[in-house]
Amino acid sequence: MENEASPRRATVVTLSELAGVAPSTVTRALRGDTRISEATRARILKLAEQHGYAPNALARTLSSGRSGLYGLVLGPASNPFYAELLHEAVREAKERGVRLLIIHAGDGPIEDTTAESLLHYQVDGCIITSAVLSSRAAEICAANRVPLIMVNRVARHHGCFVTCDNHAGGAELAQLLLAGGRTKFAVVGTSSTSSTAVEREDGFVAELARGGVAPMMHFDGHSSYEGGFAAGTAILENAVRPDAVFAVSDIMAMGVLDALRLGGVSVPDQMAVVGFDGVAEAARPIYDLTTIEQPLPLMVRRAFEMLAARSGNHRLPDESISLRGRLIPRGSTGR
Amino acid sequence: MENEASPRRATVVTLSELAGVAPSTVTRALRGDTRISEATRARILKLAEQHGYAPNALARTLSSGRSGLYGLVLGPASNPFYAELLHEAVREAKERGVRLLIIHAGDGPIEDTTAESLLHYQVDGCIITSAVLSSRAAEICAANRVPLIMVNRVARHHGCFVTCDNHAGGAELAQLLLAGGRTKFAVVGTSSTSSTAVEREDGFVAELARGGVAPMMHFDGHSSYEGGFAAGTAILENAVRPDAVFAVSDIMAMGVLDALRLGGVSVPDQMAVVGFDGVAEAARPIYDLTTIEQPLPLMVRRAFEMLAARSGNHRLPDESISLRGRLIPRGSTGR
DNA sequence: TTAAAGTGCGCACACGTTTGCGCATCTCTT
DNA sequence: AAGAGATGCGCAAACGTGTGCGCACTTTAA
Structure with missing residues (x-):
């Protein structure tokens, strides 16, 4: 089909010569301009199809700006x-x-x-x-x-x-934990200045305050599985353990959960854990993590x-x- | 700095007018053509810097082809x-x-x-x-x-x-398991026609054969955590259990491991598990998965x-x- | 002193597409 | 029948960059 000696791709000019019209007519026909007659348009479309015409988006950018x-x-x-x-x-x-x-x-x-x-x-x-x-x-x-x-x-x-809405999400999680009878809270945040994490934490802590409680522990770590795992390990080592943990992201909550599991803590009986994001991993049976799903x-x-x-x-x-x-x-x- | 009435970005032509040279001279100066005198080149570079000139890569494509x-x-x-x-x-x-x-x-x-x-x-x-x-x-x-x-x-x-080298990797894992004294093998493969998975499995099975063993179980599932989890669950339900599982990818091995954990199977004592890929997750303490790391x-x-x-x-x-x-x-x- | 080689740069076109303008031709309207 | 509008299309310039060719000037060689 394609001639070996003419490896050049079909362009608007190529098609215009083939169709015996001006390049501008080809452009307008291809772009569906109503001012081009249906007959001409059909002929050009057919030629484009036959010759595998692919518009050069880069050239288009040059003249259109987008x-x-x-x-x-x-x-x-x-x-x-x-x-x-x-x-x-x-x-x-x-x-x-x-x-x-x-x-x-x-x-x-x-x-x-x-x-x-x-x-x-x-x-x-x-x-x-x-x-x-x-x-x-x-x-x-x-x-x-x-x-x-x-x-x-x-x-x-x-x-x-x-x-x-990070603030509202954090608050909703706090409500759930309070309603579940939890009383001693740990917050696993991140040391980065991420606005997202800060807002979630603020919402959570503010709602706890409305319930008359303040978190007993707070951790700042890298916003990753490893950061969550480190926080979970630290929770295990603490003399008095919380009965609920809020991690500002699911990935950190997963780290917390695994640390708790290795430490022999039973979730949710001894400790509840919540996350934030709604990643697919949180739904795994092994985590079965309560979370706020971002839309x-x-x-x-x-x-x-x-x-x-x-x-x-x-x-x-x-x-x-x-x-x-x-x-x-x-x-x-x-x- | 930037005039509100002239929001247009600097181009080669703009610079050429400013420098009082031809556009082609600007192009060559910016691209480091040796035929342009050092003085002219320096002047043009300075102007480009001042006016925040950013070459239009799309236009370049048009004339250069790349x-x-x-x-x-x-x-x-x-x-x-x-x-x-x-x-x-x-x-x-x-x-x-x-x-x-x-x-x-x-x-x-x-x-x-x-x-x-x-x-x-x-x-x-x-x-x-x-x-x-x-x-x-x-x-x-x-x-x-x-x-x-x-x-x-x-x-x-x-x-x-x-x-x-999927075949060699599969073989190496089989060797390791055989050397560890494992005798009853399950293979967790994928139902997709992925060449990668097939080669890994072939390598594994071939090496087992060299040791005089054949896998006792075989699963085909979706190449995902869920696919691995399903296979792991099936292994649990089998009357006679294998003492080693080869999953053709780490993500599937993770699914297997979690299913085994939920089923109360102790790894590696009762069952060894190996994966393939070397993803970061495999290194988590909770998985601690033996695997082949792809370079x-x-x-x-x-x-x-x-x-x-x-x-x-x-x-x-x-x-x-x-x-x-x-x-x-x-x-x-x-x- | 002249030819040859080298240096520094401009001219003009090419790349493929879009678009404003305008010229025909055709169809209504009154 | 003549002006008005609609229809269908071409012309040419523009977008920004790259490059072959060639011109003018300078230096070197013989």
């Missing part, structure tokens, strides 16, 4: 939450006909050179989860009109973000919507969306 | 191996100054429309893990000279791939090298690389 590319900044691989978020983003991007450019993944901060590559590829926007953007990097994006959306975290005083699909959709709106109109003000999570009571809190 | 974009097809989120692979790929891409375009993620096959978007963005190549490419999609890529590399899986009869960083690097070579020279023949994995003996096999 690239159809969104940057994605991902958190560490050790937390399955980000893997789920990635897959959700891929699904949503496919639905919207846009592509995802992985800009950064991992724990560390985003380097300035990485931020610059955002510009090189003319991304229409960028979704940031977890990682911190240096002020210089943020400045670069702002100066070049690249809209930024933080998912699952908020920046200091500016920018768009969509999060779960990930909706959060991702909202993020894309905000990006799409802002890539069309740069004057839109900063916007923040908070979505209520769903309490999933499981075995780790009894019943 | 996009600096690689497609990435990722497996399901439920297996942490793919998350690790993603992060490794991101790291390697950063080092090489190329970008990753997420084409597809998840369990299902790659749709043809997805494959076409590979072409739209003129990717220089594509790394495929796990998902299957329809023959039509493969044809599209071949016709358009988009090199494809399979990582951790091999296609039927053609294409480039880089894998771990992920090297595998990813080789994949990029093969892609880079093929995007420069389309005539290169198919090539396959097999890298030896490393046995990591842990508590799940005793000692």
Whole structure:
């Protein structure tokens, strides 16, 4: 079919010559412009099909200004939450006909050179989860009109973000534990300045206070399984043990649970454990973890919507969306 | 700094006007062409710096033919191996100054429309893990000279791939178990036609045969934690229990281990368990899983090298690389 | 003194697509 | 029958960068 001597891909110009029309006619026909007659359109579509025409999205960017590319900044691989978020983003991007450019993944901060590559590829926007953007990097994006959306975290005083209602979620978990008759609470937080973790903890502690209780123990660790495991181990070693543990993320709660299991503590009889995120792992029978499920699909959709709106109109003000999570009571809190 | 009335980004033309030279001179100066005098070059570099010039990589693609974009097809989120692979790929891409375009993620096959978007963005190549490419999609890529590399899986009869030496790894695990005095073996495989799983199983069974033993049980399940858990549950229910279980992936082995734990089976005393992949989770004290670690960083690097070579020279023949994995003996096999 | 080689840079086109403008032709309307 | 609107399409410029070719000037060689 394809001639070996002419390996060149079909272009709009190729098709226009074949069809005996102008390149602009081909473009309009392919894009469904109503001003092109149905007959011409059909003829061009058929030619495109025959010759395996694939539009050059990069060339389109050049003249239209939109690239159809969104940057994605991902958190560490050790937390399955980000893997789920990635897959959700891929699904949503496919639905919207846009592509995802992985800009950064991992724990560390985003380097300035990485931020610059955002510009090189003319991304229409960028979704940031977890990682911190240096002020210089943020400045670069702002100066070049690249809209930024933080998912699952908020920046200091500016920018768009969509999060779960962390405060309410923390409070709801506290209510559940109080209603279950728990009295001695441990909080497993994170040493990072993550807004998400802080809000969850605040909500939890505030609700405890409403019930007239204060946590008896507090741990700060790395926001990972290992951090949770270390906290769980520390709980075991404490002279007086709590009867309920709130970990600010499921991955940490899983670490806590495993430490308790190795220490011979029975959950939920001797100790209840709750987490936050609603990752798939939490549903495993071995963990059976009570948690707040983040409405990930909706959060991702909202993020894309905000990006799409802002890539069309740069004057839109900063916007923040908070979505209520769903309490999933499981075995780790009894019943 | 940036004038509100002139939101346009600096381009080569902008700089050329500022410097009083031709656009081509600017291009050559920025790209380090030796034919441009040092004085002119310094002046242009300074101007570029001042005006925050960011080259338009998409425009460059148009005239140079190379996009600096690689497609990435990722497996399901439920297996942490793919998350690790993603992060490794991101790291390697950063080092090489190329970008990753997420084409597809998840369990299902790659749709043809997805494959076409590979072409739209003129990717220089594509790394495929796990998902299957329809023959039509493969044809599209071949016709358009988009090199494809399979990582951790091999296609039927053609294409480039880089894998771990699955057969040798399976054999090594069998040796270890035999040396540990195990006699009754169960194999937890996957119902998918994944070449990787089949090779691992073949290697394991072949080595058992050399020792004069055949597995007493065999399970096929979904290649996931749940699949492993189901197999583990089935093992519990069997009248006569094996004293060693080989799961073809760590994620399945984790499922097996948890099922055994819930069933009160003590590992490694009553039963040894081994996995394959070397994911981070396998090292958790609660699993402490003996496994074969895939040399992920090297595998990813080789994949990029093969892609880079093929995007420069389309005539290169198919090539396959097999890298030896490393046995990591842990508590799940005793000692 | 002249030819040859080297240096520094500009011109112009190419890459593939989009889009504003405008020119025909055809169909109504009055 | 003539102006008004609709319909169908072409022309040409633009997006930003890369590059082959060639011109002018300088240095070196004979």
